[in-house]
Amino acid sequence: MADNKKRQTPITVADKKKRRRPDPNSDDDTHHPFKSLLKPDPLILQTLDDLRSATASSSSSSKTITLDELAVGSTCREVSDLDLPSVQSEIELQMLKVIKSILDGNGFAFEVPSRAAANQLYVPELDRIVLKDKTSLRPYANVSTVRKATVTARLLQLIHQLCLKNIHVTKRDLFYTDVKLFQDQTQSDSVLDDVSCMLGCTRSSLNVIASEKGVVVGRLIFSDNGDMIDCTKMGMGGKAIPPNIDRVGDMQSDALFILLVEKDAAYIRLAEDRFYNRFPCIIVTAKGQPDVATRLFLRKMKLELKLPVLALVDSDPYGLKILSVYGCGSKNMSYDSALTTPDIKWLGIRPSDLDKYKIPEQCRLTMTDQDIKTGKEMLEEDFVKKNPKWVEELTLIVKTKQKAEIQALSTFGFQYLSETYLPLKLQEQDWI
Amino acid sequence: MADNKKRQTPITVADKKKRRRPDPNSDDDTHHPFKSLLKPDPLILQTLDDLRSATASSSSSSKTITLDELAVGSTCREVSDLDLPSVQSEIELQMLKVIKSILDGNGFAFEVPSRAAANQLYVPELDRIVLKDKTSLRPYANVSTVRKATVTARLLQLIHQLCLKNIHVTKRDLFYTDVKLFQDQTQSDSVLDDVSCMLGCTRSSLNVIASEKGVVVGRLIFSDNGDMIDCTKMGMGGKAIPPNIDRVGDMQSDALFILLVEKDAAYIRLAEDRFYNRFPCIIVTAKGQPDVATRLFLRKMKLELKLPVLALVDSDPYGLKILSVYGCGSKNMSYDSALTTPDIKWLGIRPSDLDKYKIPEQCRLTMTDQDIKTGKEMLEEDFVKKNPKWVEELTLIVKTKQKAEIQALSTFGFQYLSETYLPLKLQEQDWI
Numbered sequence: 019m020a021d022n023k024k025r026q027t028p029i030t031v032a033d034k035k036k037r038r039r040p041d042p043n044s045d046d047d048t049h050h051p052f053k054s055l056l057k058p059d060p061l062i063l064q065t066l067d068d069l070r071s072a073t074a075s076s077s078s079s080s081k082t083i084t085l086d087e088l089a090v091g092s093t094c095r096e097v098s099d100l101d102l103p104s105v106q107s108e109i110e111l112q113m114l115k116v117i118k119s120i121l122d123g124n125g126f127a128f129e130v131p132s133r134a135a136a137n138q139l140y141v142p143e144l145d146r147i148v149l150k151d152k153t154s155l156r157p158y159a160n161v162s163t164v165r166k167a168t169v170t171a172r173l174l175q176l177i178h179q180l181c182l183k184n185i186h187v188t189k190r191d192l193f194y195t196d197v198k199l200f201q202d203q204t205q206s207d208s209v210l211d212d213v214s215c216m217l218g219c220t221r222s223s224l225n226v227i228a229s230e231k232g233v234v235v236g237r238l239i240f241s242d243n244g245d246m247i248d249c250t251k252m253g254m255g256g257k258a259i260p261p262n263i264d265r266v267g268d269m270q271s272d273a274l275f276i277l278l279v280e281k282d283a284a285y286i287r288l289a290e291d292r293f294y295n296r297f298p299c300i301i302v303t304a305k306g307q308p309d310v311a312t313r314l315f316l317r318k319m320k321l322e323l324k325l326p327v328l329a330l331v332d333s334d335p336y337g338l339k340i341l342s343v344y345g346c347g348s349k350n351m352s353y354d355s356a357l358t359t360p361d362i363k364w365l366g367i368r369p370s371d372l373d374k375y376k377i378p379e380q381c382r383l384t385m386t387d388q389d390i391k392t393g394k395e396m397l398e399e400d401f402v403k404k405n406p407k408w409v410e411e412l413t414l415i416v417k418t419k420q421k422a423e424i425q426a427l428s429t430f431g432f433q434y435l436s437e438t439y440l441p442l443k444l445q446e447q448d449w450i
Numbered sequence: 451m452a453d454n455k456k457r458q459t460p461i462t463v464a465d466k467k468k469r470r471r472p473d474p475n476s477d478d479d480t481h482h483p484f485k486s487l488l489k490p491d492p493l494i495l496q497t498l499d500d501l502r503s504a505t506a507s508s509s510s511s512s513k514t515i516t517l518d519e520l521a522v523g524s525t526c527r528e529v530s531d532l533d534l535p536s537v538q539s540e541i542e543l544q545m546l547k548v549i550k551s552i553l554d555g556n557g558f559a560f561e562v563p564s565r566a567a568a569n570q571l572y573v574p575e576l577d578r579i580v581l582k583d584k585t586s587l588r589p590y591a592n593v594s595t596v597r598k599a600t601v602t603a604r605l606l607q608l609i610h611q612l613c614l615k616n617i618h619v620t621k622r623d624l625f626y627t628d629v630k631l632f633q634d635q636t637q638s639d640s641v642l643d644d645v646s647c648m649l650g651c652t653r654s655s656l657n658v659i660a661s662e663k664g665v666v667v668g669r670l671i672f673s674d675n676g677d678m679i680d681c682t683k684m685g686m687g688g689k690a691i692p693p694n695i696d697r698v699g700d701m702q703s704d705a706l707f708i709l710l711v712e713k714d715a716a717y718i719r720l721a722e723d724r725f726y727n728r729f730p731c732i733i734v735t736a737k738g739q740p741d742v743a744t745r746l747f748l749r750k751m752k753l754e755l756k757l758p759v760l761a762l763v764d765s766d767p768y769g770l771k772i773l774s775v776y777g778c779g780s781k782n783m784s785y786d787s788a789l790t791t792p793d794i795k796w797l798g799i800r801p802s803d804l805d806k807y808k809i810p811e812q813c814r815l816t817m818t819d820q821d822i823k824t825g826k827e828m829l830e831e832d833f834v835k836k837n838p839k840w841v842e843e844l845t846l847i848v849k850t851k852q853k854a855e856i857q858a859l860s861t862f863g864f865q866y867l868s869e870t871y872l873p874l875k876l877q878e879q880d881w882i
Contacts, residue, residue, distance in 0.1 A: 180864075186686075186722055187864050188715040194860040197812040227718065231663060231737070233690045242685025243722070253674025253692055254618075258665045260687030261718055283620040286659065286693055290618055290675070305663070380629040428626040432612075432619050 066274040100219035106181040126158035220356040232259035232312030236294030237273035263314040280331040333367040334421035335393035363449040369415035381426040407450035532651035538613040558590035652788035664691035664744030668726030669705035695746040712763040765799040766853035767825040795881040801847035813858040839882035
């Protein structure tokens with residue numbers, strides 16, 4: 019297809035130069051500030067190994083606490099992962115309850131736990147939010163609830179079908195199976211969340227999946243729907259994170275940590291430079307706002323491999339907000355235990371890095387009023403408050419009103435991120 | 451983590467039923483209309499095999515025509531893929547031109563091809579748009595062009611660097627390497643497109659990549675940055691399409707066709723049911739609007755494997771618009787030859803399918819005025835006009851004002867798409 023004239027042009031100058039694959043240890047054409055501070059890799063690897071052992075021991079020593087062991091056990095219910103048989107029998111139990119209520123002369127009615135904030139409780143021992151015992155009755159014989167009761171029954175039936183056939187569908191599929199009844203998707207979606215609370219299981223346990231957009235690359239081997247995937251052999255594109263976490267298993271890894279990256283561009287840089295070979299790690303990104311599939315996948319990695327999670331996000335309130343979504347879930351689904359990954363460390367880019375790493379003025383952006391508003395809101399959140407150093411950083415950014423993207427590091431050369439900034443951060447154990 | 455009480459509940463009813471993996475040949479709980487019309491798979495495979503041979507022979511017989519062989523050769527320039535050495539020498543030639551212009555006393559100036567629609571020409575023989583010979587001078591010694599000239603020079607230098615280091619960066623990275631000069635990214639982006647036209651090569655040839663969001667699964671083996679990827683062993687998540695097409699190669703496949711899917715939900719259904727095992731194919735999706743990486747990848751598959759491309763999109767003007775983006779590129783980049791995939795067949799969901807497959811009224815959506823406007827605009831496009839059957843379908847949808855999503859098929863059961871609709875479509879060779 020290429021224009022022949024062009025191909026035939028004598029490429030004398032080009033020929034003289036010999037082209038080479040990027041070499042992590044090669045000096046960049048542009049000068050890398052701070053590069054001189056870098057110690058030999060083995061020393062850096064040692065600090066990472068220490069971190070890993072520390073994380074592993076802490077996570078193994080701290081046995082998972084159940085609600086029953088806590089005072090709140092009696093009054094609270096946990097919404098957690100259930101396997102298909104359990105979901106199926108839960109549905110059958112719910113229907114038996116309904117039948118009993120009819121036989122008792124109380125008519126057809128569901129008992130639905132309230133998902134209102136007032137009915138949510140933050141349990142420090144679990145570092146999670148659980149549902150309190152407030153429930154509301156959803157009778158069929160009541161004009162105000164008859165539709166919702168019918169939708170609930172229909173969804174329970176559809177999900178029971180999914181359990182039997184052991185297949186996964188999207189919320190959109192569910193909606194279209196009975197458009198006449200559901201009318202618009204917001205209705206089937208909100209009742210779907212009711213149903214997951216009724217059954218006391220996460221939405222992903224219902225085999226209802228969200229479309230995935232995350233990718234993973236690096237020192238990880240896992241099975242996806244029965245196929246073994248080696249993420250060191252996924253080239254630059256990486257492996258798309260599967261939408262159905264329950265078909266993911268057999269996770270193995272020799273990585274020292276998980277590198278959680280906010281943005282695609284940084285991910286691409288690290289994947290092409292095969293950063294995970296120089297510093298054994300698993301690199302994962304949701305390409306912006308974390309989607310459910312990526313959050314489930316990250317949590318599973320963290321728990322099964324007992325690896326520390328280091329986060330690389332933009333230096334702005336949204337960077338930290340994204341951390342909080344991974345860490346304690348989004349507001350309206352925060353009771354969904356399967357979605358939260360405990361103990362994520364904030365590696366960078368942190369507001370204090372801007373001066374520390376001399377990010378030039380012109381690479382910093384002035385925060386909008388909205389940015390500042392978000393920053394102040396974040397300062398009020400338990401998730402942030404419980405980490406004084408995060409409060410410090412957030413206070414700094416609200417004060418300086420300056421933000422910066424990960425990409426800003428390119429000002430020191432395209433590979434500054436992978437060859438100097440990150441190695442130095444790891445060497446200095448500069449995570450909080 | 452799971453609530454123990456729950457796990458211990460006797461799951462009597464559940465136990466009695468034996469759970470099974472989805473079986474393509476099993477009857478769905480819900481009745482599948484038209485299923486009775488399905489012939490045995492071997493017969494369907496035969497029609498697909500015929501289609502493949504037809505496509506293969508046509509693409510091999512039609513040797514690629516160069517512009518020079520056409521009358522327009524002298525007045526037009528093709529913007530096509532170049533390898534790194536050629537790009538590098540092109541840059542060096544451009545700078546030699548500049549030096550000559552200085553020595554001739556005409557000063558520092560670039561000659562930049564116009565990307566305006568007026569300078570684009572649709573060449574039916576190529577079924578593509580090429581640039582005509584209109585260029586504009588971009589002198590340094592002129593207040594109105596001094597900035598652009600400087601930005602152009604800087605970008606040429608940066609891309610020359612990328613060639614030497616053989617690494618890939620995003621537009622965002624480029625912007626941040628000299629924020630002070632570029633000021634905002636729209637400026638560096640637009641000059642970047644100028645540069646690719648100056649050098650007569652596609653933007654992807656410049657090692658400047660867009661973030662990828664597409665995934666591929668099915669009967670395809672290819673190498674991504676040196677790693678061999680077997681897309682039949684990518685589970686349900688599939689393989690993320692690499693952002694840098696020039697590191698993709700060694701494509702092998704025993705597929706009979708490529709199934710291009712507009713949306714993620716349909717992709718997930720087909721991936722989980724391993725549709726590609728029943729009907730050997732490669733399933734690819736960009737999850738909505740096609741991104742550059744997916745378009746490059748699709749084109750490469752089509753050309754190297756000589757496979758027919760069948761498209762499964764929503765039955766609305768945007769479904770066809772997405773087809774047109776794959777087929778002849780987006781308006782402002784339509785001269786970029788590497789982005790277009792010739793001869794895509796429209797399999798479904800087509801406006802005429804709504805009645806043909808008895809999609810219930812409540813699963814059809816009424817088109818908005820904007821939808822209708824878009825539909826009418828599409829009717830004016832060469833890409834649509836050259837296919838009378840497409841015009842027919844589009845005219846129908848503008849008349850009936852009814853649209854439908856792929857998901858609408860779920861109304862007949864979750865697996866209706868993979869078990870009945872698509873097989874029947876293929877059997878009837880119902881593509882246009």
